[in-house]
Amino acid sequence: MESQLIQKVTVDKAQYHPGERVKIEIFLKKGILNDITNDDLKVEINDLDQKFYNTEIRLIGLKQDLAASIVLFWQIPKEIHFEGFGLDVKYYKNEQLVDSYSTGFDVVEKxxxxxxxxxxxxxxxxxxxxxxxxxxxxxxxxxxxxxxxxxxxxxxxxxxxxxxxxxxxxxxxxxxxxxxxxxxxxxxxxxxxxxxxxxxxxxxxxxxxxxxxxxxxxxxxxxxxxxxxxxxxxxxxxxxxxxxxxxxxxxxxxxxxxxxxxxxxxxxxxxxxxxxxxxxxxxxxxxxxxxxxxxxxxxxxxxxxxxxxxxxxxxxxxxxxxxxxxxxxxxxxxxxxxxxxxxxxxxxxxxxxxxxxxxxxxxxxAYISSLNKKKKISQEAGERAARLTAATIFANGSFHLVLGEGANILTDAYYPEFRQLTAEFRAIMQNYYDLITRYSKYLFSQNLRDKSAFLTGGINDEIKVSVNGEKMNFSPNGEKDSIWTIVKENKKFKTLNLVNLMGIDTIKWDKPQYTDPKIQQYIEIEWLIDEEVKAVYWITADKGDIKPRKIDFICDKHERGEIIKFTIPELNYWGLVIVKVY
Missing domain, CATH: 3.20.20.80 (Glycosidases)
Structure with a gap:
């Protein structure tokens, strides 16, 4: 893909309410006018595979200066009261996908x-x-x-x-x-x-x-x-x-x-x-x-x-x-x-x-004191700590007061001692916050119940995690050198948050992390589920693309019913499995 034909996509509010209108702005790369004869944008608003809005824009047909943003509007249905939406924009040249940008927004009553x-x-x-x-x-x-x-x-x-x-x-x-x-x-x-x-x-x-x-x-x-x-x-x-x-x-x-x-x-x-x-x-x-x-x-x-x-x-x-x-x-x-x-x-x-x-x-x-300049700790080590702390808080269904005053992060209870995010870490945190907004109901629905302690780890065999058929070290307790497995359920879906603690320096959230977690690939999941499984999705913010990836799964016999088997391609820091059930 060509890099950054789409510079960014934004909406006009941090959060919306039922019946409001969403203003979408698409910012394209400067100088894009050289050859747009066969260039198209496809814009979609969705929740996983459910589409709420989609449109196609032929750039050659726009009667506007493409140096300015392209503006679209979407009216939120009044019956929506708690929902996160994906906003995906794809750039096609000669009918070939050459760039894409994904973000999200949410709708709440309060x-x-x-x-x-x-x-x-x-x-x-x-x-x-x-x-x-x-x-x-x-x-x-x-x-x-x-x-x-x-x-x-x-x-x-x-x-x-x-x-x-x-x-x-x-x-x-x-x-x-x-x-x-x-x-x-x-x-x-x-x-x-x-x-x-x-x-x-x-x-x-x-x-x-x-x-x-x-x-x-x-x-x-x-x-x-x-x-x-x-x-x-x-x-x-x-x-x-x-x-x-x-x-x-x-x-x-x-x-x-x-x-x-x-x-x-x-x-x-x-x-x-x-x-x-x-x-x-x-x-x-x-x-x-x-x-x-x-x-x-x-x-x-x-x-x-x-x-x-x-x-x-x-x-x-x-x-x-x-x-x-x-x-x-x-x-x-x-x-x-x-x-x-x-x-x-x-x-x-x-x-x-x-x-x-x-x-x-x-x-x-949870203030990231390892990023406080007084401590003279490398900023990268503090950023890794901040990233794992954010992943921990979000995966367990909570929100985190840490960002503000523009692109700055709290390092102390006295807020003026904030620190500016580096450009690279700002992009990472942007992806994380896009993800928690887009998939809000899958992380924060108040009818979700945490089942981790009796579905995963120890004597529990309802969920198994392995690589190449060999059991991995996984646990619901956030242990060092393990994959942290956090399971939640309601009547419509089940979720499995995976937080990678393999190879980290410490399990103390406010201590610097001098190394990234060791990347895990081709993680095999077996999950005993009695309901009919409709679809399995994998979502992560760590690769810069928060769109859901539909994961193939197979059903297999288990001594107590039926399991589904699927493979997670790669886990860097944190990812989310969503299983839709009937």
């Missing part, structure tokens, strides 16, 4: 059905309009549909400044005009902007005025606080219902929604204290912070209303058993040690799904 979470953290007054729109367009093309505005505020206790330009406690110059411009830009690109707002942080000036509102320690001398080397340290406040702080901070949330146009709040906490003393009305009373978190979420939902987006940060999974069922829209977990391994990430995801009664999506904030 953003929280597929929350691809991103971030913004730069709001300096001199941020150029062109830079703002370029970064937002990149994030839109990554299909990031909900965006956290991190540390945009004046103070933790007073989110809005009285001036348009202001400085936060770290002396960063900020501008409410730039914040508002980016809020509006997000909405234009189909991304939901929500404001970071710590639930219990207040700077010294506020604490001096309200000393009885703090979350006090037992001795009353030490402080439940952070940033203590800063004169404007952040004191943790009492969020109980009888303390005026709770009403104060939720009123701050309401103001930023009304005045800046935010669509909701990312409610942050700091992972401590687990208990504290209330000083309200001169009465010392021991409080359980986890219980107060739950009541705070309920109060915030009541005050902000059902339509406001609410995300609460369960720092290192605390206290997920309390907050998973509370009226927030998703379960969000910021991951830290001792949740160190790839398998720990899986455990966090499965537990959260169960605690939310399988009614909420899960988002993990």
């Amino acid at each position: 953003w929280f059905q597929a929350p691809r979470y991103g971030f913004l953290s730069e709001f300096k007054p001199d941020k150029k309009e062109k830079d703002i729109y370029q970064r937002l367009e990149i994030m839109k093309d990554f299909h990031l549909n909900i965006i956290q505005f991190y540390d945009w505020m004046y103070r933790h206790h007073q989110l809005l400044s009285l001036q348009e330009e202001y400085k936060d406690i770290f002396n960063r110059p900020l501008s409410s005009r730039i914040v508002k411009k980016q809020v509006d830009g997000c909405k234009k690109n189909g991304m939901l902007p929500i404001a970071y707002g710590a639930m219990y942080g207040a700077e010294r000036e506020f604490v001096v005025e309200h000393p009885d509102w703090i979350a006090a320690t037992r001795d009353g001398v030490t402080k439940n606080s952070l940033c203590n080397d800063n004169p404007e340290y952040i004191q943790i406040m009492n969020i109980a219902d009888n303390c005026p702080w709770r009403e104060h901070i939720v009123d701050q949330y309401q103001q930023v929604i009304e005045k800046l146009g935010f669509e909701g709040i990312h409610i942050d906490q700091y992972g401590f204290p687990k208990t504290y003393y209330s000083l309200v009305n001169n009465k010392r009373e021991l409080k359980d912070m986890a219980a107060e978190f739950g009541r705070f979420i309920e109060y915030t939902r009541k005050e902000l209303g059902e339509e406001a987006a609410l995300i609460f940060n369960a720092v290192n999974n605390w206290p997920v058993e309390v907050v998973a069922s509370k009226p927030q829209d998703v379960v969000y977990i910021e991951v830290w040690s001792p949740n160190d391994t790839f398998y720990h990430l899986r455990q966090l995801i499965l537990e959260a799904k169960k605690l939310a009664n399988y009614k909420k999506q899960i988002i993990l904030a």
Whole structure:
């Protein structure tokens, strides 16, 4: 094939809703006008083999400048409520396929059905309009549909400044005009902007005025606080219902929604204290912070209303058993040690799904610290770690907060310490995010149930994995030097995610990987399935083409029924098998 006759294909929103119109833009290689007499484009919107739209465009017949994009529109049927779509464009010259480009988009009723979470953290007054729109367009093309505005505020206790330009406690110059411009830009690109707002942080000036509102320690001398080397340290406040702080901070949330146009709040906490003393009305009373978190979420939902987006940060999974069922829209977990391994990430995801009664999506904030420039680790080693972490999170049915501010990746809990993606790694991550958007229902449908632990590995023989007839080392537990087998089912399809951990340096997700996984070829799968199998598909983002590949399979006798046999051509990092059943 000729290279890059099609430069890129984009859609105009990060996510769509039933009945909306999709604007498709096809960008062709510059200088393509030399000979287009017999050149055609074929455009198709599909879900695996099901076609929803297709058209053919003869380039010679277009009455437009081909240096500009070719624009098409597709009306989404109103009856579609949760669906990912493939968007494939093929370039034919003299009826021969010479180039192709594949991407995807999704349709949901509500953003929280597929929350691809991103971030913004730069709001300096001199941020150029062109830079703002370029970064937002990149994030839109990554299909990031909900965006956290991190540390945009004046103070933790007073989110809005009285001036348009202001400085936060770290002396960063900020501008409410730039914040508002980016809020509006997000909405234009189909991304939901929500404001970071710590639930219990207040700077010294506020604490001096309200000393009885703090979350006090037992001795009353030490402080439940952070940033203590800063004169404007952040004191943790009492969020109980009888303390005026709770009403104060939720009123701050309401103001930023009304005045800046935010669509909701990312409610942050700091992972401590687990208990504290209330000083309200001169009465010392021991409080359980986890219980107060739950009541705070309920109060915030009541005050902000059902339509406001609410995300609460369960720092290192605390206290997920309390907050998973509370009226927030998703379960969000910021991951830290001792949740160190790839398998720990899986455990966090499965537990959260169960605690939310399988009614909420899960988002993990897993920062790739090996990409932090302070650590002086090779960028390639950090990128491999990021890639395996993303594969782990997506394959286990969760979303990952890690990309944002254009093409940048989070390396620390303090978001301004992001790092720019290299061009090569940006292309890889683009493929991954195209894949999870296009195949959203096969990865994230809430009626999918994980069957890995009793279908694959150990004494289980329902799924077998081999090469040249010899059993491979495979397991549902994310073990080093194995193929990680993750199986999910509902009544319409079964999926088998394969994550390649062969030859990697470590199973710790936040440690650098100095070598790629060892590529596995011609992986033979045997799968005991009682339903009638309609088709088998193989999908991977690692080769740059996310179109589904239909895999031939045969049926064979098994002592307990019938198995299907098929072969996966190659596994680099991560791939997805979809089995459609009757």
